[in-house]
Amino acid sequence: MSQEKLEACFGDWKERETVAESMIPLIGRLYRNNNVITSIYGRPIINRSVIGILKAHRFVRQVADHELSVNNTYPILKMLDEMELGHAHIDIGKMAIKYEKQGGSQSLEEFLRAELADIVGKRGEENGGASETKDVVLYGFGRIGRLLARILIEKAGGGANLRLRAIVVRKGKAENDLEKRASLLRRDSVHGSFQGTITVDEENAAIIANGNYVQVIYSDAPENVDYTQHGIDNAIVIDNTGVWRDEAGLSRHLQCKGVSRVILTAPGKGEIKNIVFGINNQLITDEDKILSAASCTTNAITPVLKAVNDEFGIIDGHVETVHSYTNDQNLIDNYHKGSRRGRSAPLNMVITETGAAKAVAKALPELAGKLTGNAIRVPTPNVSMAILNLNLNKATSVEGINSYLRDISLNSDLHKQIDFTNSPEVVSTDFVGSRHAGIVDAQATIVNGNRVVLYVWYDNEAGYSAQVIRVVNQMAGVKHNLYPNSMN
Incomplete structure (x- = not known):
C-alpha cells in the first residue's frame, strides 16, 4: 500500500x-x-x-x-x-x-x-408524556435490582422521567452493609463499572449516584415501610425479590404510605397480568395496581413469535432455552430442593424446566397450547439463547424469513424488542448489555419448507431489565414520541 x-x-x-x-x-x-x-x-x-x-x-x-x-x-x-x-x-x-x-x-x-412538526418550538411543554418525575422504589437489590438502578440513574438526566428514590433491603450482617451495597452497584463482573460516580452517605443511609439521592431503607417485610417519611409519594415499587408472586403477597406493598402501584420482575401467579412490553402492554390500565413483567425468556421469545405468527402462522413448535446459570443454583454440589439444580452450576450443563413456552400464551393468547418448552442451564454467567423450532402455515426460505425479521427489527413497533445480527462470528459475550428483549441470529436460521428453526440470543439481565423499565414508564405515564414515524 x-x-x-x-x-x-x-x-x-x-x-x-x-x-x-x-x-x-x-x-x-x-x-x-x-x-x-x-x-x-x-x-x-x-x-x-x-x-x-x-x-x-x-x-x-x-x-x-x-x-x-x-x-x-x-x-x-x-x-x-x-x-x-x-x-x-x-x-x-x-x-x-x-x-x-x-x-x-x-x-x-x-x-x-x-x-418534527409536533414538537418544534415546544421545549419545556408537556408533550406525550408526564410533566414531572415519578418516584420509583426498588424492593430488593440483587442482579436485576442493580441493573434497574443503573438504567434508572442513566435515564434521569432528561427530567420528566422515572426517578429512583429508594431501595429496600434486609439489614446484612456486615457492619459496612451500606458500603458493600454501593460497591456492588459500582462494580459488576459481567456488566463492568458503573458509568459515573457513587458516594455513600452513612449518616443518612443513602447512596448518591450521579447526583441521584437514593435512600437505603432496611425492612424485613413490605408493609413495614412508610415511604412518606423519606419524601416519597405515589411511588411505583418494583419488587425484584421474587419472594411474593401472587396478588395477596404483592398487595402488602400497597399497605405502605407513599405507594401507588407494584410491578413484579418475575412471572405473576393467579389473575395478575403478565406484561411483555411491545406485545400486550396495551392491557395496562389506570386501575391496575399490581402487574408482572413476566420472565426474561418470555420477553425474549414472545416478540419474535408474534412477528413470525403474524406473517407465516405458527402451527406448533418447541422452545429450548439455553440459559446462563443463576443465583439459585449451587457453586458446588450441595442440597437443592429442585431436581438437578443442586449440582455445581459452573461445572455442569443442567437440564431443568421452564414455564416460558406456556407463559407466552398469557401475552399472546393465539399461541395457547401450541408450544412446548424445556431449558438447559449452562456454565456462563450471563446471556442466554432460545431455540425456536416451529412448524408454519406457510413455507418460506432462509432469505425470506431473515429478510422479514430484519425489517421488523428496524421498521416496526417491535424495534426495541427484536434486534438482528448477521455476523458469522458472534458469540454470547457479544450481547452482554444488549437492551433488546431478543436478538435474531440470521446466520443460524434453518428452513426446510414450512419447518423453521430460529436462534434468539438475549441478555437475560440487561435486556429483561430494559423491558421492565418500559413497562414502568407506561405505568407512570412517561412516553416519548418516536421520530421518524416511518421510513417511507
Missing part, C-alpha cells in the same frame, strides 16, 4: 473522530435541556464515547444495507439543537437515511421541521 493511501485512511479516521467529538455536547444538551433521547438505528448515543458513537454508525451497515457517516448525522444534530424541541425520541440514523431517500426535494431544515 502506498504512503499516500496510508495517510488518506488515517486522515479520514481523524476527521470522523473530530466530527464525533463535536456531536457529544449536542447529544448531551438535547437530552438535558429538551429531554430529547437520540439514537442510531435503536442504539442509544447518550453518554457514549467518541468510539461508541462511531461504532453505532458502523453498525448500520450490518442491518440496513447503508453506509452511515457522522457527516450525515452531525448536521441533523446541529439543527435539532436549534429547534427548541419538546421531549421525544429521535433516531438520527433513520432520519439521515430517510432524508437521503427523498433525494434533495427539500432542504435539511425543511425536512426536519416537517418530520
Whole structure:
C-alpha cells in the first residue's frame, strides 16, 4: 500500500473522530435541556464515547444495507439543537437515511421541521408524556435490582422521567452493609463499572449516584415501610425479590404510605397480568395496581413469535432455552430442593424446566397450547439463547424469513424488542448489555419448507431489565414520541 493511501485512511479516521467529538455536547444538551433521547438505528448515543458513537454508525451497515457517516448525522444534530424541541425520541440514523431517500426535494431544515412538526418550538411543554418525575422504589437489590438502578440513574438526566428514590433491603450482617451495597452497584463482573460516580452517605443511609439521592431503607417485610417519611409519594415499587408472586403477597406493598402501584420482575401467579412490553402492554390500565413483567425468556421469545405468527402462522413448535446459570443454583454440589439444580452450576450443563413456552400464551393468547418448552442451564454467567423450532402455515426460505425479521427489527413497533445480527462470528459475550428483549441470529436460521428453526440470543439481565423499565414508564405515564414515524 502506498504512503499516500496510508495517510488518506488515517486522515479520514481523524476527521470522523473530530466530527464525533463535536456531536457529544449536542447529544448531551438535547437530552438535558429538551429531554430529547437520540439514537442510531435503536442504539442509544447518550453518554457514549467518541468510539461508541462511531461504532453505532458502523453498525448500520450490518442491518440496513447503508453506509452511515457522522457527516450525515452531525448536521441533523446541529439543527435539532436549534429547534427548541419538546421531549421525544429521535433516531438520527433513520432520519439521515430517510432524508437521503427523498433525494434533495427539500432542504435539511425543511425536512426536519416537517418530520418534527409536533414538537418544534415546544421545549419545556408537556408533550406525550408526564410533566414531572415519578418516584420509583426498588424492593430488593440483587442482579436485576442493580441493573434497574443503573438504567434508572442513566435515564434521569432528561427530567420528566422515572426517578429512583429508594431501595429496600434486609439489614446484612456486615457492619459496612451500606458500603458493600454501593460497591456492588459500582462494580459488576459481567456488566463492568458503573458509568459515573457513587458516594455513600452513612449518616443518612443513602447512596448518591450521579447526583441521584437514593435512600437505603432496611425492612424485613413490605408493609413495614412508610415511604412518606423519606419524601416519597405515589411511588411505583418494583419488587425484584421474587419472594411474593401472587396478588395477596404483592398487595402488602400497597399497605405502605407513599405507594401507588407494584410491578413484579418475575412471572405473576393467579389473575395478575403478565406484561411483555411491545406485545400486550396495551392491557395496562389506570386501575391496575399490581402487574408482572413476566420472565426474561418470555420477553425474549414472545416478540419474535408474534412477528413470525403474524406473517407465516405458527402451527406448533418447541422452545429450548439455553440459559446462563443463576443465583439459585449451587457453586458446588450441595442440597437443592429442585431436581438437578443442586449440582455445581459452573461445572455442569443442567437440564431443568421452564414455564416460558406456556407463559407466552398469557401475552399472546393465539399461541395457547401450541408450544412446548424445556431449558438447559449452562456454565456462563450471563446471556442466554432460545431455540425456536416451529412448524408454519406457510413455507418460506432462509432469505425470506431473515429478510422479514430484519425489517421488523428496524421498521416496526417491535424495534426495541427484536434486534438482528448477521455476523458469522458472534458469540454470547457479544450481547452482554444488549437492551433488546431478543436478538435474531440470521446466520443460524434453518428452513426446510414450512419447518423453521430460529436462534434468539438475549441478555437475560440487561435486556429483561430494559423491558421492565418500559413497562414502568407506561405505568407512570412517561412516553416519548418516536421520530421518524416511518421510513417511507
